[in-house]
Amino acid sequence: MTADGGLSQVAIVLGTRPEIIKCAPLIKACDRRGVDCLLVHTGQHYSDDLDQVFFDQLELPAPDYNLEIGSRSHGEQTGRMLEGVEDVLDEHAPDVVLVQGDTNSVLAGALAAAKSNIPVGHVEAGLRSFDRDMPEEVNRVVTDHVSEYLFAPTEETRGYLERESVGGRIVVTGNTIVDSLYEYRELAAEKSDxxxxxxxxxxxxxxxxxxxxxxxxxxxxxxxxxxxxxxxxxxxxxxxxxxxxxxxxxxxxxxxxxxxxxxxxxxxxxxxxxxxxxxxxxxxxxxxxxxxxxxxxxxxxxxxxxxxxxxxxxxxxxxxxxxxxxxxxxxxxxxxxLGKAADWDVPFGDGRAAERILDTLAAGTEPDAAEVPT
CATH class of the missing domain: 3.40.50.2000 (Glycogen Phosphorylase B;)
Incomplete structure (x- = not known):
């Protein structure tokens, strides 16, 4: 933390291309606010060429660390990630570690931070399929229960977290995917062939x-x-x-x-x-x-x-x-x-999720409920 209690450094642990997309608004929000963003890529998606295209198109800085874990069994992959992320956190001691979603990278990043006594912020917290045969379901449940900050995308996900009596602070922020798609969909229509x-x-x-x-x-x-x-x-x-x-x-x-x-x-x-x-x-x-x-x-x-x-x-x-x-x-x-009119309301927020997340981390308080999407 800075001398006035504000954020000094935020670590973001990611490992797959969907996480790159959903974390992009957070990385850019840190940059706008002058917050140092320590970017740790586990290499869970192990095609360097494909990953680099995503960083380039989203205009993101290269990761500070790439652990290059690659494809392995769930246990071996998660264990190697946990060890690698822990080493990075021991060296840098960020104010908070952010993870997004439900992959093995998310689980490893959250566990490494929790065991290092660094607060965990889970972006997209509270999602539930209620199917424990899905590895992702186990990952997201465990991550929610070790997180200090639970950034729920909707009121529905807030309700799941409240019923599970998680210990962290629950804040409905919307989903950062809305931030990304609102920013890039016109560019895609213009630039993509x-x-x-x-x-x-x-x-x-x-x-x-x-x-x-x-x-x-x-x-x-x-x-x-x-x-x-x-x-x-x-x-x-x-x-x-x-x-x-x-x-x-x-x-x-x-x-x-x-x-x-x-x-x-x-x-x-x-x-x-x-x-x-x-x-x-x-x-x-x-x-x-x-x-x-x-x-x-x-x-x-x-x-x-x-x-x-x-x-x-x-x-x-x-x-x-x-x-x-x-x-x-x-x-x-x-x-x-087929042919259904797209007249539904988007339930995932208004495209300002990343700002709400950074506001919460910086202030330690929940944003005004009137500003939070429902």
Whole structure:
């Protein structure tokens, strides 16, 4: 802390590309306020080229540390991260450590800070799928319970935290993804050539993302997912664009699964190109929590290829439909959502989440309730 009690240094621990996107507003808010931001990249997403594109497009400084942990078992990956982050914190002793979301990087960063007696701020606190078979659910619950500051994106997530009697201070801030999308969506529309490069027209294609272990690591689940999406595309005479995660591509080869002809697998897209594709798709099929949020904000109807979601607000406002994996159910959900008018209210705030988070950390008090989105 500074002599007047203000923030001197904030450490941000991240490890995946979605975390880069959601932490970008926090990094920039620190810069605007003259707060030193210690950026620690665990290397959980281990493609340096792809990560660097995200930092470049978001105009972010290079990480101060890159631990280059890479892909390992959950236990080994988290343990190595914990050791590496702890070494950095021992050297710098920041005022607070911020983590965002529910990855192994988040869990390791939170545990390292808590064990070093450094306050933890959990951005996007309180999300719950109520499915403990998901590693992410375990990560987010544990992180919430060791955090001093719980930055909940919605009143719904605040309610979950209150019912669990977490010990930290709960503040509803909105979600930093709104900050990022509001800042970059016009730039994506102006600068991205993704639609031309993919050979698709706005509103005339579907977007698919599928990478979760429970879907792509199980050959039956992966096959059913692909069958449902391809059948809907065939019945509605549209193509599906699938930017395929390296993990999912390797599983296709391992299981000897072929991608149906209605689905075109392409290389992963950078941030601006993916944002443009999300905005332009007639419908998104996804197993990603982040994509559920983003499409809700961007006005693109979404079908979630899972049986539970930690973003129920997207379904409450009518932007998202939970389909599961049964092909018949996927087709039915697609029919429900296709052509739906984007007249829902965005439940994740007004694009000022990062400022509220920094206000809370600097003052140690909750922002005026009248300024907090509901």
């Amino acid at each position: 993704a639609l031309a490069e993919l050979g698709v027209e706005e509103g005339e294609f579907y977007l698919l993302t599928a990478h979760r272990a429970e879907n792509v690591d199980d050959p039956d689940n992966f096959a059913r997912l692909l069958e449902g999406v391809s059948r809907f595309a065939r019945e509605t005479d549209r193509e599906v664009v699938y930017p395929i995660h390296p993990r999912a591509r390797s599983r296709l080869d391992e299981f000897d699964l072929s991608v149906p002809e209605e689905i075109r697998a392409v290389e992963p897209l950078d941030f601006l190109d993916f944002l443009r594709a999300e905005s332009a798709a007639a419908l998104a099929f996804t197993d990603s929590g982040g994509v559920q949020e983003e499409t809700c904000i961007l006005g693109t109807p979404c079908v979630t290829l899972r049986y539970s979601t930690e973003r129920p607000e997207t379904a409450y406002v009518g932007a998202n439909c939970l389909a599961g994996l049964d092909p018949d159910d996927v087709v039915e959900a697609g029919s429900t959502m």
